[in-house]
Amino acid sequence: MGTSISESRQTAAYPLLKGQKALVTGANSGIGKATAIGLGKVGADVVVNYVSDRESAEAVVREIESFGVRAYAHEADVSQENQVAEMISRMVDEFGTIDVLVANAGLQRDAAATDMTLAQWQKVLDVNLTGQFLCAREAAKEFLRRGVVPEVSKSAGKIICMSSVHQIIPWAGHVNYAASKGGVLMMMQTLAQEFAPHKIRVNAVAPGAIRTPINRDAWDSPAAEADLLRLIPYRRVGDPEDIATAVAALASDLFDYVVGATLYVDGGMTLFPGFATGG
Numbered sequence: 001m002g003t004s005i006s007e008s009r010q011t012a013a014y015p016l017l018k019g020q021k022a023l024v025t026g027a028n029s030g031i032g033k034a035t036a037i038g039l040g041k042v043g044a045d046v047v048v049n050y051v052s053d054r055e056s057a058e059a060v061v062r063e064i065e066s067f068g069v070r071a072y073a074h075e076a077d078v079s080q081e082n083q084v085a086e087m088i089s090r091m092v093d094e095f096g097t098i099d100v101l102v103a104n105a106g107l108q109r110d111a112a113a114t115d116m117t118l119a120q121w122q123k124v125l126d127v128n129l130t131g132q133f134l135c136a137r138e139a140a141k142e143f144l145r146r147g148v149v150p151e152v153s154k155s156a157g158k159i160i161c162m163s164s165v166h167q168i169i170p171w172a173g174h175v176n177y178a179a180s181k182g183g184v185l186m187m188m189q190t191l192a193q194e195f196a197p198h199k200i201r202v203n204a205v206a207p208g209a210i211r212t213p214i215n216r217d218a219w220d221s222p223a224a225e226a227d228l229l230r231l232i233p234y235r236r237v238g239d240p241e242d243i244a245t246a247v248a249a250l251a252s253d254l255f256d257y258v259v260g261a262t263l264y265v266d267g268g269m270t271l272f273p274g275f276a277t278g279g
């Protein structure tokens with residue numbers, strides 16, 4: 001009765017984030033893509049950040065729009081200060097504000113420590129740690145400017161850092177990556193402490209092994225997958241949607257009292273699986 005198709009679609013989904021404006025970085029692949037789509041599905045308008053491959057970002061936008069919410073793609077390198085500032089300022093122009101930041105963009109440049117070049121070290125730190133800081137800083141400025149709008153959310157803003165089980169599990173051959181994620185843990189907790197009095201919630205999601213292009217070698221042959229499953233008590237490699245649902249829940253008011261926490265979404269990978277039969 002007078003309800004447009006897009007409105008009825010939106011009501012059909014569980015509108016956990018109805019009316020909220022979300023930015024997901026690195027949203028044209030893997031976990032970021034599933035998360036951007038997942039947030040759209042629960043009612044958020046979404047900015048789909050990408051650094052390369054515009055077409056895949058536009059495909060994510062179209063999928064999000066099919067839920068009756070708004071979306072657009074924005075090209076920016078999260079490690080570049082001016083590009084991040086520009087991205088948030090355009091979002092405020094187009095959507096009016098930002099309510100949820102998912103600082104997801106990340107990469108690996110693996111090498112044995114003695115072979116690792118300074119460029120490999122620096123690139124991973126620049127994107128995985130500095131990139132998250134720059135996005136969090138710019139989003140927080142807008143959260144502070146706007147404050148709480150009770151009809152939208154109990155908090156003034158939510159920042160979700162995409163960390164990794166490697167924020168606490170050392171990882172030989174990946175010292176740059178493990179150091180970046182260890183840094184994300186302390187950055188997230190410090191920002192959570194600093195911003196909490198302003199009603200801004202900062203938390204992290206720490207995925208275990210999720211089937212995405214970043215770790216294809218670890219799961220794309222039966223032998224590799226069997227090897228990987230030994231590290232996962234739940235005996236299943238995760239899907240990007242496992243992370244997307246965790247992010248949506250954590251960003252919603254259902255989790256309003258969760259501040260400075262890491263939600264491990266890892267099938268038990270952080271439970272010291274080697275001790276299940278030994279120790």
Ligand code: NAD
Pocket residue numbers: 025026027028029030031032049050051052076077078079104105106107127131162163164165206207208209210211212213214215
């Ligand atoms: P992915 O390679 O599919 O996606 C990474 C995304 O980040 C891509 O869209 C890529 O273009 C983007 N990106 C890279 N550099 C960027 C930059 N400078 N600016 C903007 N975007 C940039 O990998 P994924 O597995 O989806 O990884 C997403 C996040 O999840 C990363 O932070 C990763 O560390 C984390 N993570 C993944 C796993 C896993 O098992 N897949 C486990 C733990 C943590």
